[in-house]
Amino acid sequence: MANFANSPLLVTGASGNLGRLAVEELLARGATKVIAGTRDPAKLADLAARGVEVRKLDFNDAATLPAAFAGVERLLLVSTDGVGTRVAQHKAAIAAAKAAGVKHVVYTSAPAARPDADAGLNPEHFWTEIELAASGLGFTILRNHMYAENNLIGVGHTIASGQLFGLIGDRGTSYVTRADAARTAAGALLTADANTVEDVTGPAPVTNVERAALLAELSGKPVNAIPLTPADLKAGMVAAGIPEGFAEALVAFQRDAVTGYHGAVTDVVERYSGRKPQGFADFLAANKAALAG
Template structure:
């Protein structure tokens, strides 16, 4: 993965950003820069050879210095999941600063089947960010990461405890992919991708929620049944659970997209870029069996 370019990763203190930098350093990718609001959180990566810089996407003035000298950038979508347009504004400011700094290739972590929405939304933000990067004139790679397998560790314990997994996916499948596989793919694309492309980053095969429930039953030893609910029912349930409105809408939209078949795509992108097959949902859940224990 050796690269003569200076590689920059935004959001480096997040779960995925940290894994990308670790993968780059382990592969001897060359000069690696990580940006974060709190550089102190990445002292360990600095000790391993990464250059850590302060960047706050809510303060666009910090981005020019943070991006200077970078040839290629991985733009990790921010955690501003509200419906106020803040996230897209952050992304647009980062793209503008990257181009001004001389970045010649932007790798962007997007989502499957992005599309414009009437109001700001999680999926709409991805669509318009892709459009802004394409319009910037630099080369790009859009990595449309499918739903992280890791998220099942948060949703399945409650389903195992209650015996019921509620979703609005109907009979649609999802090609779950682990965050680690996405990170390794992003690191490879950041170091080596050329031209302009959009790639779906998926696991080995799509699973329906009936199949996910069956796996949860097998691994936990407790019966779990999937119950399909309408989108509005899921929205009400997530809202009642106290989730922020922007996240609720994003989760509902993802379920609806899965029900419509947009999450059942399977590609060889992970193996093509990393040389390794993506991990299956079953193997991931077996590795994380202890985390599936009901919290109550």
């Protein structure tokens, strides 16, 4: 396996949750030329003090791109949070990387990325993957499955109500922790040298019924999985105050769990990080305090 620990390595979105963890992992694994890209360099002053080169990088500001990518050999392109605009942002980053002579790009995508109109946010990832594959750059596409941390959002209300809503026919989701995904991305940046598309998953799929049972066990309160149709699930989300567009994206994700797209299990985390992914039950137990709301 190749080792690029001494190559100039750039991580975009380095002040975000995943990007920051990836930078930390690169340092822990001996990378010597780590570059952290961020819209606000002041947020990474502590990393700069540890020898990380911090560069201003804003995909919406073309003037920042040439200097941000200069001299970079390998790039971790962390997908942005610009829903609706991130294809343009990613295309700008890929074009700038190619112009700067970057050799390999690791991109954090999503499972079952495809152009289907009813695929929620997946088309944005799909078209980024297409752009990257057509760029002529080396690439490793990491399709990160749903982060386990997403289960902590609103979990207090779920436990208080005793109801976990989901779609009829759910076949499970192989939740992966953000830390495992970040370690995987850092490992790919350090070692990947072939064009690949790989799913980044937890160790086993977890169904809504199993999630409800785990929440009940850890909280000591009854929690039941309530299966709904897509229309009813979306209506409930909107009634709870979730914007309609985002509710549709969440329902689309659950439709993919019914289809089986989210039940895949791979060894990608272990292969790139050198450690087995944390199981979902262990993750919830480690975050038991959050279950109180």
